[in-house]
Amino acid sequence: MKVKVAKDTIKESSRELIVISQFSIPCVVYRGGTSRGIFFNEKDLPKDVEARRKIFIAGIDAYNPSQVNGLGSGTSHTSKVCVIGKSKGVADVDYTFYQIGIGEELVDDKGTCGNLMAAVGAFAVDEGLVDVDCSKECVSVSVFNTNITKNLIIHVPLIDGKAKVTGDFYVPGLKQPGAKFSVNILKPGGGKTGSTLPIGTRYELHTGEKTYDISVVDVVNPFVFVLASELGLLGTEKNEELSQNHALQKEIENIRLHAAVATGMHPSIEAAKETPSVPKIAIVTEPQDYVISSGTVVRAEDVDIVAKMLSMGKFHRTFAGSGLYCIAAAALLSDTNVNQCARKKEVNKEHIIRIGHPEGIAEVKVALTEDKAEVAYVGLERTARRIIKGDLFIPESR
Structure with missing residues (x-):
């Protein structure tokens, strides 16, 4: 690993003392879908796990809720790090995702980020990690996602041999359009729990005073799904309104923690608290009219389901890419x-599922296996x- 060193010179009597204040490391910042993160080439990082953790925490600035001293911006969808390198297997590249804490020194690699997968393809092309024919308009990049041990195929649009924007x-x-990237995840079920439906199709969850009928689905990232009606909601309320309901947020987190234990992902509630990024949790309801943040009305006939999710304890502005796959x-x-x-x-063919979320409608491609018991693949288009x-x-460190 090569790093640059910034030095402060301090004069003491007749001699100079050189005090190392900072070191530097190459990186790239990408936006993928509705997420943003710091991207590192694995060869530029130290091998030591704790040294990497220090770089990730300081680079994003996990120490401060505002993340003003780093490249985060105080939201779960911008507090992210990706490490990409030449694959150790048969893929073109390996990809590892890290969710970084906001106001806490957390580096969590238990889940993955679906939105940033498009940017992983762009990084692989732009950094020369894959061979590209400059005369072509698209290249398929094979990626192994180490977090969920799944294979991805990312179709990257090209211009002059670089990822098109x-x-x-x-x-x-997002307000501006861009070039379309297609991300397909093959056999996406059971990456974290070993099963697509780790506690069956539906489960009666007891949280102490209340009982909820939940589903836990482990596709790309494990998600806990709760019906809006069971929380006394329509499911179409604006995030700004729900974010003021601290009792509701506390109860949703309580459901997430108990579900994490029920699935066997964590041995206890306290252990589950140490991994706030997985499982994630979402509220779902039937198709209905609702108003997005811009004031535009989404019509019931234009969606197949309406949903909103929480990430790192806060309502997500849109919806995580991994969550779109899962739902x-x-x-x-x-x-x-x-x-x-x-x-x-009909479950005997590929479908486009239209998911209504707080900022609009996302369309996800999905197909089941022939026996209809497992997911054959899921696909999403991003910029x-x-x-x-x-x-x-x-x-x-001082």
């Missing part, structure tokens, strides 16, 4: 509570953009 494809939650799969898996409230589909490339400075 401009185009006419819109992603809900689309759950909509086809018979007898899950998502399936029960979603618009009914991606390289924002800046340079040296990230990390303060030395």
Whole structure:
């Protein structure tokens, strides 16, 4: 690993003392879908796990809720790190995702990020980790996601041998269109728990004073799905309103923690608290009219299900890419509570599931296996953009 060192010179009597104050490491900042993160080439990082952890925490600035001293911005969808390197297996590259804490020194690699997968493809192309024919308009990049031990195929649009940025494809939650990236995850079930439905299609969860009928689906990331009606909600309330209801947020987190124990992901509630990024939790309800943050009305006939999710304890502005994959799969898996409230589909062919979320409608491609018991693949279309490339400075420990 090569790093640059910034030095402060301090004069003491007749001699100079050189005090190392910061070191630097190459990085790139990408947006993928509605997420943003710091991307590192694995060869540029130290091998030591604790040294990497220090770089990630300081680079994002997990110490401060505002993350003003780093490249985060105080939200779960911008407090992210990706490490990409030449694959140790048969794929083109290996990809590892890290969720970084906000106001806490947390580096969590238990889950993955679906939105940033598009940017992983862009990084692989832009950094020369895959061979590209400059005369082609697209390249397929094979990726092994180490977090969920799943294989991805990312179709990256090209211009002059680099990842294309401009185009006419819109992603809900973004104002400008971009070039369309297609991300397909093969056999996405059971990456974290070993089973697509680790506690069956539906489960009666006791949290102490209350009981909830939940479904836990492990596709890309494990998600706990709760019906809005069981929380006394319509499911179409605006995030700003729900974010003021601290009792509600506390109860949703309580459900998430108990579900984590029920699935065997964690041995206790206290252990589950140490991994706030997985399982994630979402509220689902049947198709209905609702108003997004811009004031536009989404019509019931234009969606197959309406949902909102929480990430790191806060309501997500849009919906995590991994969650879009998971909810689309759950909509086809018979007898899950998502399936029960979603618009009914034939399960013997590929479908596009239209998910209504706080910023609009996301469309996810999904197909089941022939026996209809497992998910064959899920696919999502995103945009991606390289924002800046340079040296990230990390303060030395005093």
